[in-house]
Amino acid sequence: MSLHEVFGDCSAADRAALIGYLPAGYPTVQRSRELFAAMVRGTDEGPGCDIVEVGLPYSDPVMDGPTIQAASGEALRNGFRVRDLFDVVSSVAEAGGHAVVMTYWNPVHRYGVEAFARDLRAAGGLGVITPDLIPDEAEEWLAAAQEHDLDRIFLVAPSSTEQRLALTAKASSGFVYATSVMGVTGARDSVGAAASGLVERTRAHTDLPIGVGLGVRSAEQAAEVASFADGVIVGSAFVTRAEQQGPEGVAELAADLGRGVRAR
């Protein structure tokens, strides 16, 4: 099932998609497979995430706040290697989930852009979110992604000009990732008034679904974001829950947030 179809099903059910993030290999490769399975599964009370973002732990994650930095660091200290990413992605597909990868660009550059696209597709990955790669520098990635049928999910920000929104939306496929606030990843009390304005501005340039990330941690916030966006992206809150309660806690949070995105 493609991202296009996943968003289509959610839209038909008149709800937003729930997109959950965790770093691969956190705290270990095996444990992260279990955490992702729980994220996809949800609980008897409700289904889990429609899409999962498998993060590639990186030494210098400039777009991440302390929660994800710490988790990525732990994964690396516990021996995570880039090749493990594909195992984790495969496990998501085996668990019935839909996986995209979120990664800083240097590990992909190092692996070989074309080889990365090929291996991700073979593992069942659907696309890549690139927080520090803008379309202007993405020629090689766009070609490789097209060749291997992967979605290219670029980010837009409240500071993006109309011209940049148009350019970024045009280069994207699957969905557009709108950052709700100016800042880095991390759970926040409020998602920011900038988010709905940004989604509205982005819609003027594209028919693609728009997912909103940065700061969402509760079902209430998820419902709020779901009222104007097509996807609700949650990261740090899942990391915190994984650390505190393991797979069961992650499944509960996914089900809880799932109720949020259905309550718009």
Next chain:
Amino acid sequence: MAPVRDVSGFEDARAHRPGKAVPEGHDPDERGHFGPYGGRFMPEALIAAQDELAAEYEKAQLDPEFVEELGRLLRDYAGRPSLLTEAKRFAEHAGGARILLKREDLNHTGSHKINNVLGQALLVKRMGKSRVIAETGAGQHGVATATACALLDLDCVIYMGEVDTKRQALNVARMRLLGAEVRPVNTGSATLKDAINEALRDWVTHVDDTHYLLGTAAGGHPFPVLVRNLHKVIGEEAREQTLALAGRLPDAVAACVGGGSNAIGIFHGFLDDPVRLVGFEAEGHGVDSGEHCATLTQGSPGTLHGARSYLLQDEDGQITEAYSISAGLDYPGVGPEHSWLKDSGRAEYQAVTDDEAMQAFRLLSRTEGIIPAIESAHALAGALRLGRELGPDGLIVVNLSGRGDKDMDTAANYFGLVPEADTAQEESR
């Protein structure tokens, strides 16, 4: 958030570029690429600010008022032009070649860093921003930034790796005295690269009223070309002064390379001349030890902190920790233009170990009465090498990028100059 300022003047400004000392051939393309290097590998959230900076810089270059004000500050405040001093006794150890020192150590704040911060701080005022953030390793760029902010009444926050705040405690005190807030960074390796990460996180959060005053010729476009142009004055002066002093161009120009700003500044005075340009990186304990920061000689291309350039990374593309006895050189990346100069063969890069650098540090102190920064001592060690290669007819210009006051603790420990320190350590055991 407030709307991003209108930068529509950018197009007009580009239509008639200002006269430049360096031919267009050395400039990057419109998007900041030096061959395959440079560009912008950074979050979309920062692109508007980078565009704004590029546009403001284009306009400022055409504005006589800006050019005059910067010139005045460099002359009356920073003390430019800096001297060119012949080092005759030092040169006796370099196969008899003549060695000329470009004295950036004599600038206000004690290093070349002031050239860049004064230029950028003026741009901050033009952009109507009120807050400046910066990263620092050794503390020289932090001190220079805090100085410019004090002079121009700007709020200043300096990010500094926790390891470096301990190595360079005096510079931390200087920055605080100048009114800056120093924020120790304890993530990652707690050194310069992590200070840059933290500064970028701050910037993306506060980009409306904040300028990131990057301290080296790296980062996303326009930083590499902006910082280079602000340091070009070093090379332009050095070329003129060398001709006046020696009656000819040098055979070689030597500079240390961490991020590469002092080196790119002096190299640019000689790019079109038949002069060898040699950058000296820090080899730390030696390449085989794995503890070094010889980015250009040992690294490979990748993307870090906004640009594609050579960097130190493992086979997975994780950035590896850099080491040098010099807190100002231990950066695992390097400016993209250096990567291009290396690949194109216009400049060459060599590595100098801690021990070689420290020997040159002591030699210059003893033969010339000049205590260099340990960073600059890498270039001095390189000059000794070049001198032996060139022989008695050789003429070498060395960029003495900073003075050594800040490094006295390190030097005292290295050479055992303060026996009391040993005693104190014994007592604390």
